[in-house]
Amino acid sequence: xxxxxxxxxxxxxxxxxxxxxxxxxxxxxxxxxxxxxxxxxxxxxxxxxxxxxxxxxxxxxxxxxxxxxxxxxxxxxxxxxxxxxxxxxxxxxxxxxxxxxxxxxxxxxxxxxxxxxxxxxxxxxxxxxxxxxxxxxxxxxxxxxxxxxxxxxxxxxxxxxxxxxxxxxxxxxxxxxxxxxxxxxxxxxxxxxxxxxxxxxxxxxxxxxxxxxxxxxxxxxxxxxxxxxxxxxxxxxxxxxxxxxxxxxxxxxxxxxxxxxxxxxxxxxxxxxxxxxxxxxxxxxxxxxxxxxxxxxxxxxxxxxxxxxxxxxxxxxxxxxxxxxxxxxxxxxxxxxxxxxxxxxxxxxxxxxxxxxxxxxxxxxxxxxxxxxxxxxxxxxxxxxxxxxxxxxxxxxxxxxxxxxxxxxxxxxxxxxxxxxxxxxxxxxxxxxxxxxxxxxxxxxxxxxxxxxxxxxxxxxxxxxxxxxxxxxxxxxxxxxxxxxxxxxxxxxxxxxxxxxxxxxxxxxxxxx
Amino acid sequence: xxxxxxxxxxxxxxxxxxxxxxxxxxxxxxxxxxxxxxxxxxxxxxxxxxxxxxxxxxxxxxxxxxxxxxxxxxxxxxxxxxxxxxxxxxxxxxxxxxxxxxxxxxxxxxxxxxxxxxxxxxxxxxxxxxxxxxxxxxxxxxxxxxxxxxxxxxxxxxxxxxxxxxxxxxxxxxxxxxxxxxxxxxxxxxxxxxxxxxxxxxxxxxxxxxxxxxxxxxxxxxxxxxxxxxxxxxxxxxxxxxxxxxxxxxxxxxxxxxxxxxxxxxxxxxxxxxxxxxxxxxxxxxxxxxxxxxxxxxxxxxxxxxxxxxxxxxxxxxxxxxxxxxxx
Numbered sequence: 001x002x003x004x005x006x007x008x009x010x011x012x013x014x015x016x017x018x019x020x021x022x023x024x025x026x027x028x029x030x031x032x033x034x035x036x037x038x039x040x041x042x043x044x045x046x047x048x049x050x051x052x053x054x055x056x057x058x059x060x061x062x063x064x065x066x067x068x069x070x071x072x073x074x075x076x077x078x079x080x081x082x083x084x085x086x087x088x089x090x091x092x093x094x095x096x097x098x099x100x101x102x103x104x105x106x107x108x109x110x111x112x113x114x115x116x117x118x119x120x121x122x123x124x125x126x127x128x129x130x131x132x133x134x135x136x137x138x139x140x141x142x143x144x145x146x147x148x149x150x151x152x153x154x155x156x157x158x159x160x161x162x163x164x165x166x167x168x169x170x171x172x173x174x175x176x177x178x179x180x181x182x183x184x185x186x187x188x189x190x191x192x193x194x195x196x197x198x199x200x201x202x203x204x205x206x207x208x209x210x211x212x213x214x215x216x217x218x219x220x221x222x223x224x225x226x227x228x229x230x231x232x233x234x235x236x237x238x239x240x241x242x243x244x245x246x247x248x249x250x251x252x253x254x255x256x257x258x259x260x261x262x263x264x265x266x267x268x269x270x271x272x273x274x275x276x277x278x279x280x281x282x283x284x285x286x287x288x289x290x291x292x293x294x295x296x297x298x299x300x301x302x303x304x305x306x307x308x309x310x311x312x313x314x315x316x317x318x319x320x321x322x323x324x325x326x327x328x329x330x331x332x333x334x335x336x337x338x339x340x341x342x343x344x345x346x347x348x349x350x351x352x353x354x355x356x357x358x359x360x361x362x363x364x365x366x367x368x369x370x371x372x373x374x375x376x377x378x379x380x381x382x383x384x385x386x387x388x389x390x391x392x393x394x395x396x397x398x399x400x401x402x403x404x405x406x407x408x409x410x411x412x413x414x415x416x417x418x419x420x421x422x423x424x425x426x427x428x429x430x431x432x433x434x435x436x437x438x439x440x441x442x443x444x445x446x447x448x449x450x451x452x453x454x455x456x457x458x459x460x461x462x463x464x465x466x467x468x469x470x471x472x473x474x475x476x477x478x479x480x481x482x483x484x485x486x487x488x489x490x491x492x493x494x495x496x497x498x499x500x501x502x503x504x505x506x507x508x509x510x511x512x513x
Numbered sequence: 514x515x516x517x518x519x520x521x522x523x524x525x526x527x528x529x530x531x532x533x534x535x536x537x538x539x540x541x542x543x544x545x546x547x548x549x550x551x552x553x554x555x556x557x558x559x560x561x562x563x564x565x566x567x568x569x570x571x572x573x574x575x576x577x578x579x580x581x582x583x584x585x586x587x588x589x590x591x592x593x594x595x596x597x598x599x600x601x602x603x604x605x606x607x608x609x610x611x612x613x614x615x616x617x618x619x620x621x622x623x624x625x626x627x628x629x630x631x632x633x634x635x636x637x638x639x640x641x642x643x644x645x646x647x648x649x650x651x652x653x654x655x656x657x658x659x660x661x662x663x664x665x666x667x668x669x670x671x672x673x674x675x676x677x678x679x680x681x682x683x684x685x686x687x688x689x690x691x692x693x694x695x696x697x698x699x700x701x702x703x704x705x706x707x708x709x710x711x712x713x714x715x716x717x718x719x720x721x722x723x724x725x726x727x728x729x730x731x732x733x734x735x736x737x738x739x740x741x742x743x744x745x746x747x748x749x750x751x752x753x754x755x756x757x758x759x760x761x762x763x764x765x766x767x768x769x770x771x772x773x774x775x776x777x778x779x780x781x782x783x784x785x786x787x788x789x790x791x792x793x794x795x796x797x798x799x800x801x802x803x804x805x806x807x808x809x810x811x812x813x814x815x816x817x818x819x820x821x822x823x824x825x826x827x828x829x830x831x832x833x834x835x836x837x838x839x840x841x
Contacts, residue, residue: 006707008702022693055781096782
């Protein structure tokens with residue numbers, strides 16, 4: 001009997017047919033910059049615990065916190081524990097926690113202090129020998145982009161950024177990826193100067209959501225949707241991301257950025273790309289990104305930006321059962337601020353598939369409710385062999401991908417109303433992905449953090465995509481900058497009147513999601 | 514909500530299900546499969562509960578078929594559970610008496626969800642050849658649990674002798690995380706062939722047998738199986754390579770240590786998987802499990818069993834499985 005050969009590429013215990021074998025990440029540690037931020041506490045730390053709870057973290061996994069606080073390792077562990085107790089998806093098990101917390105370390109220091117990075121380096125070296133992290137490190141920059149330059153250069157100087165002896169280094173960054181094309185390029189060159197481009201993982205958490213990945217399954221695993229997914233049958237597409245909250249405590253970040261840069265540039269254009277792209281030759285990162293880039297490069301703005309874009313700013317009003325203040329009254333916002341909290345955009349895609357089909361993108365804060373959806377609205381049937389009165393109430397067919405909340409897919413079509421007379425009215429057919437399926441399915445951050453550890457890049461946008469998105473948005477921002485103040489809209493509604501007027505000019509209307 | 518329909522017919526049950534759907538809202542519409550539980554009265558409740566739990570990940574219609582006394586009058590008692598009493602599933606409990614008791618398949622046909630897979634599960638006693646049994650024939654996937662049999666080892670042999678694509682056993686899903694950890698250990702350098710392996714586990718643990726069979730089949734090296742006290746479950750796996758041993762050791766049934774040669778010992782939580790977890794895992798994929806088939810039909814026979822009665826590792830003797838837990 002000759003034992004089966006083992007090599008880096010060939011692991012005899014990993015049979016491609018063995019579909020139940022879990023993907024457990026290899027030994028590594030994660031260095032978290034910005035441990036006190038909301039994102040770290042609400043999303044990243046709980047996701048790490050959930051991964052541990054599901055047995056998907058390597059036994060040697062270590063989490064290193066880096067911040068200006070004067071904390072001990074135990075203080076840091078306490079902070080993580082609080083966040084896990086409050087936000088983790090899976091139940092708290094003391095045993096899992098104990099094993100995970102053994103790998104927690106804290107390094108105190110400022111971003112511009114080389115001594116702190118020397119301590120960080122020593123800490124990571126110790127982890128290699130104490131816990132066997134094998135020299136693999138992830139640097140998670142959950143910090144404002146203004147600090148990227150300092151931190152990456154410090155990492156470089158302390159020798160932490162170079163791959164050594166087969167070990168890897170990866171860096172994770174969050175949006176915003178700049179505020180226009182020039183700044184995005186600058187940011188990319190800062191991070192790219194230290195880390196090679198395939199080691200940079202940009203997180204757009206929308207792409208980690210099950211429903212967004214389901215969009216690929218819906219389109220490319222089925223026969224019944226793709227044949228009508230084109231200009232012959234589709235009248236237009238609406239992509240909406242509405243939030244019911246205001247800017248909260250994020251005035252410093254939000255003012256001057258606005259809704260379009262905050263949401264349209266990344267989330268909505270990514271959703272547009274996935275909705276409109278051609279079929280990739282495979283779901284390998286390279287092929288998927290190639291298709292997304294192709295379609296993003298074909299996106300064209302309308303010539304008349306005044307007629308095809310809308311800005312709004314929320315005013316005080318009643319939202320739900322609560323009276324909320326207007327944007328200009330929010331703490332930290334100047335009375336003269338022209339930052340938009342609502343943005344809508346009409347674009348077209350210059351490809352054979354989509355010629356003449358407008359894509360309407362809208363996002364806003366303090367809208368009627370929190371909802372994200374992609375609605376593909378179809379043309380009316382070319383001929384209706386009914387009396388005119390029979391189809392008076394019949395709308396257009398639609399396929400709606402509900403991204404959040406209540407994830408799923410809705411189809412809208414006409415059905416006869418029971419009774420003697422022939423009368424056709426809209427009904428909906430629901431696929432409720434969210435009600436029971438996702439109850440136990442992972443959070444977006446779990447999936448994305450695991451993918452970073454495994455070095456699996458398909459769900460992360462590449463720099464080229466970021467640039468293309470800015471190329472679409474920059475002319476709009478430049479136009480808006482010349483237009484003075486945005487229209488105001490009452491909180492709790494569906495945006496400014498001019499947004500409805502924009503649709504009305506095209507003979508269409510916004511869906512009420 | 515629980516509705517009892519004593520002395521009924523399947524047509525009446527079906528009618529009632531449709532009525533409930535009208536009254537409460539769309540229930541069956543999102544279900545993706547029918548899970549048939551073939552079980553004795555005494556073991557029915559824990560099995561249904563586990564199925565309800567698993568249904569949170571895989572919405573399904575659960576049909577529990579409970580055969581009562583074959584003597585006496587022929588009767589069908591049904592019970593329908595929906596809403597809070599049924600997790601994310603809807604549960605139909607069918608109790609068969611008299612001549613009907615041996616014709617569970619006939620009662621099932623009208624109640625299966627249209628055009629969707631059927632999974633059959635025997636939580637304890639299963640027929641010798643499940644795929645040839647009347648209910649097994651209807652199912653794409655047949656789940657047995659060798660650990661619950663009075664003699665798990667001979668039960669495992671029966672499964673091997675009668676294997677058909679689509680058969681699977683919960684003893685196999687119980688070691689998924691173990692297998693994942695071992696595979697991940699071999700992902701790391703040094704990339705050397707495994708020269709020998711040892712699996713220690715309870716004498717009554719079919720999971721440990723399957724683990725040994727899997728390693729023997731995949732690694733093509735001598736694999737020995739050490740028997741520890743009954744109820745100890747999986748205890749350890751050792752992979753021997755030129756540079757040293759990789760040891761995955763779980764002495765207490767909860768926390769394991771992984772020791773690759775020349776590297777620090779790593780601790781990891783590796784509790785016994787609960788029944789709902791294992792069941793949800795089984796419902797995850799409905800195509801035949803080729804790796805299980807290979808392990809069962811070829812791997813098991815390749816494992817060497819020491820002739821003398823081994824006492825296992827000298828470490829503290831692990832506590833027996835707690836009640837309600839199956840040895841893994």
